[in-house]
Amino acid sequence: MRKFFKAFFMSLILFIVAYGIIGHFILDNGLGGSKDENVSDSKNEILFLLLGIDAQDSENEKGARTDTMMLVKVDLSNESVNVLSIPRDTKVNIDGRSGISKINAAHAYGGPELAVKTVKELLGLNLDYYVKVDYTIVEEAVDKIGGVEVDVPQDMYYEDPTADPPLVIDLKEGKQVLDGQKSLQFLRFRKGYKDADLGRIRAQQQFIKAFIEQALRPKNLVKLPTMVPSYYRNVDTNIPMSSLTKMALKARKINTDNITLNTLPGDGKWINRVSYFIYNKTEMDAMVRELFSEYIY
Numbered sequence: 001m002r003k004f005f006k007a008f009f010m011s012l013i014l015f016i017v018a019y020g021i022i023g024h025f026i027l028d029n030g031l032g033g034s035k036d037e038n039v040s041d042s043k044n045e046i047l048f049l050l051l052g053i054d055a056q057d058s059e060n061e062k063g064a065r066t067d068t069m070m071l072v073k074v075d076l077s078n079e080s081v082n083v084l085s086i087p088r089d090t091k092v093n094i095d096g097r098s099g100i101s102k103i104n105a106a107h108a109y110g111g112p113e114l115a116v117k118t119v120k121e122l123l124g125l126n127l128d129y130y131v132k133v134d135y136t137i138v139e140e141a142v143d144k145i146g147g148v149e150v151d152v153p154q155d156m157y158y159e160d161p162t163a164d165p166p167l168v169i170d171l172k173e174g175k176q177v178l179d180g181q182k183s184l185q186f187l188r189f190r191k192g193y194k195d196a197d198l199g200r201i202r203a204q205q206q207f208i209k210a211f212i213e214q215a216l217r218p219k220n221l222v223k224l225p226t227m228v229p230s231y232y233r234n235v236d237t238n239i240p241m242s243s244l245t246k247m248a249l250k251a252r253k254i255n256t257d258n259i260t261l262n263t264l265p266g267d268g269k270w271i272n273r274v275s276y277f278i279y280n281k282t283e284m285d286a287m288v289r290e291l292f293s294e295y296i297y
Helices: 008-028 103-123 136-144 180-188 197-215 224-234 241-253 281-295
Strands: 045-053 066-075 080-085 129-133 148-152 156-160 167-171 174-178 235-237 259-263 266-271 274-279
Touching: 045 103, 066 103, 066 281, 080 197, 080 281, 103 129, 103 281, 136 180, 136 197, 148 180, 148 197, 156 180, 167 180, 174 180, 180 197, 197 259, 259 281
Parallel strands: 045 129, 080 259
Antiparallel strands: 045 066, 066 080, 129 235, 148 174, 156 167, 266 274
């Protein structure tokens, strides 16, 4: 089966924006109990692993590798979000597997639980929660909010007629408003970056901020409850409903100026004719202390 280069990191957006609005929708319609009952948790932040699965839909995700992996901390006390992108080729040891592996294989071997455990051991963090989504929700969400303006860093062309469905990417360099379909092209493009996956991560991070800015505009906030059916079709998470509801009550206050986007430090390297991303442990540990100190074990 041909692989799609999917933008699953958009579940971050849906978590702090769309699901936030969904939470308001549930409360406003009396479907989630009283507000006091649903937001009784005293903790004002949450840490979760964002997984993009290389499968066409949730029914086919078993044994699939992750296409995108990000560690996300949402802090409601200061209305901020910290994101750490983890390159899919990061060289790691995976529990229960002999030899070295790429981190994107953890989900294929043991589902989201093993993916969480692998990241937990890599970074030395207390981590329990995950969110994973299907790429089709990106197209729907972008079209709902009227497109997203991004600066395409280079001409992007790629064609795979054998993919299911056939994949054609054809974008020109420069600032432009992308609709849902073109957003998927932008986010799927991977082969043409000079610095490989790191270039793609920068494109993802640019898109995240642009999408949030557009989605948080008042005219678009009222549209997001219509994403409820798509959310349930394409998103899976083990985060408790009480925590999600609490996020809903403050999600709209998060400003893009308070969103920090980072990438695991390191460099690419070929080992036995296989491409790996080798993290810099000293720099990684320093970054983890700066971004997630309260979760270090």
